Amino acid sequence: MxxxxxxxxxxxxxxxxxxxxxxxxxxxxxxxxxxxxxxxxxxxxxxxxxxxxxxxxxxxxxxxxxxxxxxxxxxxNRLSFEKAYAQQITTSTLLLSMNAVSFDTACEARFALERACVFLSAARRTPDQLATMRTETFRQNQPGLTDEAFCASDVAFHRALVDGAANPVLSYQLAGAVEAMLPLMNMITYPARSRAAIVALHTVITDAIEAGDGPAASDGLSALESETRALAQSMFADRPAAT
Amino acid sequence: MxxxxxxxxxxxxxxxxxxxxxxxxxxxxxxxxxxxxxxxxxxxxxxxxxxxxxxxxxxxxxxxxxxxxxxxxxxxNRLSFEKAYAQQITTSTLLLSMNAVSFDTACEARFALERACVFLSAARRTPDQLATMRTETFRQNQPGLTDEAFCASDVAFHRALVDGAANPVLSYQLAGAVEAMLPLMNMITYPARSRAAIVALHTVITDAIEAGDGPAASDGLSALESETRALAQSMFADRPAAT
DNA sequence: AGGTTTTTAAATGTCAGACAAATAAAAAGA
DNA sequence: TCTTTTTATTTGTCTGACATTTAAAAACCT
Structure with a gap:
């Protein structure tokens, strides 16, 4: 040597x-x-x-x-999926925060990737994962939920959706995209009307997944993307850019 | 402290x-x-x-x-996209090699993610990226090309395809999925017949991208996935598992 | 006074040697 | 044979020192 x-x-x-x-x-x-x-x-x-x-x-x-x-x-060391997740999330989070990636760009990437999973998820999701999606959607409908708790539940919902694809490599890649957006999502305040819209779309998506209807779930995700981006737009309208 | x-x-x-x-x-x-x-x-x-x-x-x-x-x-340090790419590729490569991820699983994830990009790419790709795709496809058609060079050109093709989406976050995420598969792809020997099929599909995809036809490009990718998996299947038929 | 050179100080990079703590194997003892 | 003690090995940490790099300060010369 x-x-x-x-x-x-x-x-x-x-x-x-x-x-x-x-x-x-x-x-x-x-x-x-x-x-x-x-x-x-x-x-x-x-x-x-x-x-x-x-x-x-x-x-x-x-x-x-x-x-x-x-x-x-x-x-x-065997690089376990679990450890790789953690690293992936850390790296992605820093990448977004340090490079002033616009909310739109991050959001577009995230939903594009999720739509990639949703067809597999519609075919393979376990009853357990479906139940998690329903539970989280129900939780999101509770009044008095803080914005942070709402976001955390949202992440859990999407995590279950992605895991439903039963492909650990996909789950690993998506972990970064979904969880790294959490700090950005947390900057948003969610008025009751927006929450209702999101919950409704979550229900649409869950129903589609249960029915094994990939295209419908994909459409639901697209609608959710529009809703999220519109919400962020109205939020950041005043300020020039995120920190 | x-x-x-x-x-x-x-x-x-x-x-x-x-x-x-x-x-x-x-x-x-x-x-x-x-x-x-x-x-x-x-x-x-x-x-x-x-x-x-x-x-x-x-x-x-x-x-x-x-x-x-x-x-x-x-x-x-500002975590640049470039450095994040490198880390992402290293982590993904190790993850695949150390966890005996099956070729099918990795392949499925990769093409699912690529299909997520292809619609954006069809709408936004620059002439330059389109030219790269054509150039690499042409290169892949050259007789006498080694398997390794063929793989490298394949990666370059898909890289251009992904970059066409003009979303750095997507490119970052995909870098891991595409490039981390290189060691697996390199284990394959590509007979002339398979190469011809792959080149034909690359042409289909490039044409669709040029025409702005996302669905057609997506179908092309699906066909390419089938082709790749079938090729790997016949390859690994004898051996029980990859090392 | 102005510009050039030299000096100096601060910081990281590296080394040598030492001791503490953990741990498993070997040795000793019941 | 089983238990206990000893021992050797290895990582974790500390102290102190010197080398190297770099920019600012000082000294010097014109």
Whole structure:
């Protein structure tokens, strides 16, 4: 193992890249143990703190996990869907907030992706997922619900809708699109009239999903998109742009 | 700033989380300078190496950048679309390879998402993107092209198709789905007959995009999905599962 | 006074050595 | 044979130091 000490990049970054490449290429497989920090320091001809910084970089991406003790060390981590969700949501959220992505753009992307799932969901959703959609829709109809709780329930509804497609890769991709919009959605205040419209459309969509009618569900989503964008438009009419 | 020294988590992980939360919540804004490592060490009552490990974790997620010198330090990074693409592709690739996601599942997700873009693309694609699609299709028709080059050109074709939707959020989401499948696609050998079928469908799709005919393009994608899955099926028929 | 060079200070990058804590295997003992 | 103790290994953390980079401040010269 050799790295270039004259590279502009940090040594720890180079070491991290070297190990990461080994994982991606399959040279290091899941649950395989990496050499100890002292051995890595020897192999790369650097000090142990430098190796540790490299390992922390990999740990931040959930590529490795570490264990203390006699048989401890750093192990190649299986990147679970759950961890990938979390990373995806964090990245997407920051991407939206830091790049001043317009509400319309984010909204368009989100509903386009959801429409991609809805046909599969109409065919495959479990009774349980359908029940969740009904429950959340019912919750959204409760008076006195805060805007934040309304949003959270909305996310749960759409999450069930997406999970109904029974494709974990789709669920993973959509997690970012749907949940990353939560901060944007939370900036909106939902008057009773808008809530009623949203709940009505949720009911339309749920009915369509139950009936296995993909096109109807897709139309419902399109209507929901229009409703949401109109609501946001009237909201941001005064202000020039979101922060 | 205080952290719990008795927590099961590493101190560096706690510190990283604390700073990450500050960035996500907006307490730290883009290009703002963090306190120096020595100051952070004081604030959190830990040593400088521990702080450094925390900062490296954040650097691994592109949340901060560091600069040496008198006015140097750690700065909150703007998460560009470009960097987010790269992370998204890395994560998606690992997710697919480490979880033994079946080719069918990944393929279904990818084409479902692409169909979500194609209607927007039919309405908005630039002449340039259309030209790219034609160029890549032409390239795919060249005899003597290696399987890898064929795959790479295929990715370029679909990338142009997706970018045609003119929605950076969609492009970002799709980057993971399309490019992460490259290793899987590369495992396939493409006989001349299959290549011809794929090229023909690419032409159908490009024509539909040019004509602004979203439904036709969507149908073309569906046919392409069937073709791809059938090809993979005949490929993996002997072997039980992909590695 | 103005411009150039040198010095200085601050910050990150790296290293060496040490100790603490956790953990499992090996050794000792009942 | 089972339990307890010891031991070795490995990560987690700390202290202190030096190297390197960089920009600002100081000194210098014209």
């Amino acid at each position: 050799q790295i270039d000490p004259n590279s502009p990049a940090d040594l720890s970054a180079q070491i991290a890249k070297s190990i990461r490449d080994a994982i991606i290429s399959g040279d290091l497989i899941v649950d395989e143990r990496l050499p100890s920090e002292a051995e890595l320091a020897d192999q790369f001809s650097v000090s142990r703190p430098t190796v540790r910084e490299a390992l922390k970089r990999l740990a931040a991406q959930s590529l490795i996990r570490t264990q203390r003790g006699a048989t401890g060390g750093a192990f190649v | 205080q952290i719990d020294p008795n927590s099961p988590a590493d101190l560096s992980a706690q510190i990283a989380k604390s700073i990450r939360d500050a960035i996500i919540s907006g307490d730290l804004i883009v290009d703002e300078r963090l306190p120096s490592e020595a100051e952070l060490a004081d604030q959190f009552s830990v040593s400088r190496p521990t702080v450094r490990e925390a900062l490296k974790r954040l650097a691994a997620q592109s949340l901060i950048r560091t600069q040496r010198g008198a006015t140097g330090g750690a700065f909150v």
